[in-house]
Amino acid sequence: MRILPVSSGKGGVGKTTFALNFALALAKTHKTVLIDLDTGTSSLRNFLDIKVNKDLFHFLKKNCPLQECREILPAAMDPDRAFANFSFIASPQGFVHDIVNFSPAVKEKLIVGINGLQADYVVIDLKAGLDRNVLEFLPLSNSGIILFTPKLRAATHTAAEMAKAVLFRMLGIMLTSPLLQERFLQAASAPQALFFQRLRDFLESGSDSEAKNLDDFISEAAVQFPQDNFLRVLRYYVENYKVYYVLNQFNSMSESLENTIKPFVEEIFRIASAKVAFHNLGWVVEDEQVRRSTEAGVPYLVRRYYKKRQAAPLAHDFDAQLRDLFGVAQKKAPAERKKGLAHELSSQIDLLRKIYVCNAGKDPETNLDFIAARVRDISNNSVHQFGMKKIFSVQEFLERFQSRLV
Numbered sequence: 001m002r003i004l005p006v007s008s009g010k011g012g013v014g015k016t017t018f019a020l021n022f023a024l025a026l027a028k029t030h031k032t033v034l035i036d037l038d039t040g041t042s043s044l045r046n047f048l049d050i051k052v053n054k055d056l057f058h059f060l061k062k063n064c065p066l067q068e069c070r071e072i073l074p075a076a077m078d079p080d081r082a083f084a085n086f087s088f089i090a091s092p093q094g095f096v097h098d099i100v101n102f103s104p105a106v107k108e109k110l111i112v113g114i115n116g117l118q119a120d121y122v123v124i125d126l127k128a129g130l131d132r133n134v135l136e137f138l139p140l141s142n143s144g145i146i147l148f149t150p151k152l153r154a155a156t157h158t159a160a161e162m163a164k165a166v167l168f169r170m171l172g173i174m175l176t177s178p179l180l181q182e183r184f185l186q187a188a189s190a191p192q193a194l195f196f197q198r199l200r201d202f203l204e205s206g207s208d209s210e211a212k213n214l215d216d217f218i219s220e221a222a223v224q225f226p227q228d229n230f231l232r233v234l235r236y237y238v239e240n241y242k243v244y245y246v247l248n249q250f251n252s253m254s255e256s257l258e259n260t261i262k263p264f265v266e267e268i269f270r271i272a273s274a275k276v277a278f279h280n281l282g283w284v285v286e287d288e289q290v291r292r293s294t295e296a297g298v299p300y301l302v303r304r305y306y307k308k309r310q311a312a313p314l315a316h317d318f319d320a321q322l323r324d325l326f327g328v329a330q331k332k333a334p335a336e337r338k339k340g341l342a343h344e345l346s347s348q349i350d351l352l353r354k355i356y357v358c359n360a361g362k363d364p365e366t367n368l369d370f371i372a373a374r375v376r377d378i379s380n381n382s383v384h385q386f387g388m389k390k391i392f393s394v395q396e397f398l399e400r401f402q403s404r405l406v
């Protein structure tokens with residue numbers, strides 16, 4: 001099972017629309033469960049004109065197993081059972097305070113429930129925003145799928161903040177390790193203790209009197225205590241941090257690059273680290289049919305299928321093409337060498353071109369099939385560590401981290 005949270009930082013970028021149709025695209029080949037964790041707005045159930053019998057309320061308050069709180073598309077909506085592999089878990093319609101605000105008990109129960117689902121893919125529609133309720137459902141090693149759009153300038157900025165917040169949270173948890181605290185704060189020399197404090201403050205506040213970003217801290221540590229395992233682990237986490245993103249309401253390659261991807265990469269380089277690696281999973285064009293589907297309560301992909309009245313296109317058409325273009329499924333991806341912004345941007349342009357070859361002038365359905373194929377490809381590739389197999393608790397993460405440290 002792979003868990004794929006979709007986050008955006010900002011609302012109104014098409015997160016729910018994307019999460020829904022992306023889950024349906026994955027369901028063409030794999031058992032896929034979509035979970036609405038945007039509790040409070042319950043927008044997913046407004047997008048689906050379906051009677052919901054059980055939702056998260058039944059799981060959280062009535063002890064109904066999460067697997068049994070799934071709803072499927074009714075026969076009237078999907079008579080061919082073309083999307084039989086798709087199911088969704090709705091959030092409650094009413095305002096249940098501890099569910100909307102994710103009390104610690106609710107959160108813990110949800111994580112256990114999600115980890116126990118029987119599915120190939122679990123897609124999570126998260127709340128917008130950067131608070132703990134969003135961050136704690138994101139993987140600790142990468143940020144799931146970040147969605148943003150050239151249509152909304154401010155969305156690029158919050159998407160970059162989102163990517164940074166996930167990385168900083170992970171490193172912040174790392175610094176709470178008792179092993180590190182002991183070594184740096186009590187036993188170690190004064191410069192090390194000072195470094196540790198500054199790094200901790202930086203992860204919380206985003207600013208430091210000397211260092212601009214994590215790269216500066218890493219360089220400093222390399223001078224001050226080059227032999228320390230902590231430096232090695234810190235560097236490892238930063239260098240292996242990957243950002244996976246999708247552009248919604250994509251308009252044109254040049255505009256998307258200049259107005260969206262470039263500022264996104266630049267900002268993360270500036271505020272976090274130039275060692276971060278980016279992976280564009282694809283885009284979804286702006287399309288009136290997508291908007292109309294939302295209003296009609298029938299998902300775009302389902303409407304599209306029944307409009308065409310033909311067998312669902314085999315999504316793995318893309319798989320072979322992807323292997324040719326990216327060559328990631330078979331062999332290991334080459335070690336990523338970083339040469340700064342110009343290099344990163346040129347590799348993003350390169351990626352855009354490759355995606356364009358598959359997608360040029362196409363409709364949202366082709367776009368979504370492409371993204372689903374790419375996600376299947378990447379989640380099978382161990383180099384990527386994309387799509388966590390379970391949501392780790394802080395404790396589990398710390399244990400893994402400490403084992404690297406010794």
Ligand SMILES: Nc1ncnc2c1ncn2[C@@H]1O[C@H](COP(=O)(O)OP(=O)(O)O)[C@@H](O)[C@H]1O
Nearest residue numbers: 011012013014015016017285286287290291294
């Ligand atoms: N690719 C697209 N083309 C056209 N309209 C879109 C597209 N993606 C989203 N929309 C529309 O944008 C609006 C906001 O989408 P929504 O999924 O609710 O955003 P969010 O969940 O981020 O708040 C909806 O009316 C939706 O139909």
Ligand SMILES: [Mg+2]
Nearest residue numbers: 015016038043
């Ligand atoms: Mg939404």
